[in-house]
Amino acid sequence: MNQHTSLAPHASRLTLGVVAVALVLSGCANMSETQSDSAKGAGIGALAGAVLGGLTGGSKGATQGAVIxxxxxxxxxxxxxxxxxxxxxxxxxxxxxxxxxxxxTADNRLKLDVPADAGFAVGRSAINPALGGVLNQFAGTLQQNQVTQVTIVGHTDNTGSDAINNPLSVDRANATRDYLVGRGVSASRFTTDGRGSREPVADNGSATGRAANRRVEIYVAEPATTAQR
Structure with missing residues (x-):
């Protein structure tokens, strides 16, 4: 009986935590995108903290855990x-x-998805003028928020062999980086990678699908640690 009774307060706190998170999430409808994302994260974090704190430190632990x-x-x-x-x-x-x-993205990164048709000739890594115009403006936005980190990932369709596709995907990512560096963005902010044809987003069995798979993805991330300084 005593064991059952001691568990009841924990269950009550967890139930209240779930209700609180539900209220936070429902209230996000009237918030801006930035406010909504922060509120959702805070609500979910509070529930997780309350669960751990309640299980290890009782009522006081649940409260402290929720805040943290x-x-x-x-x-x-x-x-x-x-x-x-x-x-x-x-x-x-x-x-x-x-x-x-x-x-x-779900983890709070800005993503630019560049189909090869919008940026590169087939089988080439040289940036075409249309993409160059976009990257010029992109470089300007990167200069306005210099704490961000940029990851560029190149992809291909499955036409041809890995011996061709793998280096081509890397070359396209590096060409994009080099273009941005040439517009004044520090090279130290970039990470590049090439995935060849290993991560398709569409069916390679059609021309439309292959065109979608030939792409460069650019991710911009602002680390949370920079906001604490």
Whole structure:
């Protein structure tokens, strides 16, 4: 009986934690994108902190855990700051009609999805003028938020062998980096990689699918640690 009774307060606290998170998430509908992302992270972090704190330290532990968890949840690995939101809007305007996709990833990175047809000739890594115009504006947005890190990943379709596709995907990523460095962005901010044909996003059995798979993905991340300095 005593064991059952001692578990009841923990269950009550966890139930209240779930309700609190639900209220936070429902309230996000009236927030800006930046506020909504931070609130969701804080709510989920608070619940996780309350669970761990409650199990290890009773009521006081649950309260302290919720506070710590809320802070960690709001920060995460990357943050979606006002500057990141402004950069996203600027790139959405710059890429209109180009076929280049602009989005926010689940882990709070800005993603530019550049189909090869919008940036490179088939089988080539030289940047075409249309993509160059977009990258000129992109370089400007990177200069406005210099704490961000940039990862560029090249991909190909499955036409041809790995001996051709793997280096081509790397060359396209490096060409994109070199173009941005040539516009004044520090080379130390970049990481590049090539995945060849290993990570398709569409069916390589059709021309449309192969065109979608020939792409460069650019990720911009603002580390949470920079917001704490």
């Amino acid at each position: 968890g809320a802070g960690a949840g709001a920060l995460g690995g990357y943050i979606w700051s006002t500057r990141m939101q402004e950069q996203k809007k600027a790139m959405e305007q710059a890429t209109q009609g180009t076929g280049i996709g602009v989005s926010q």
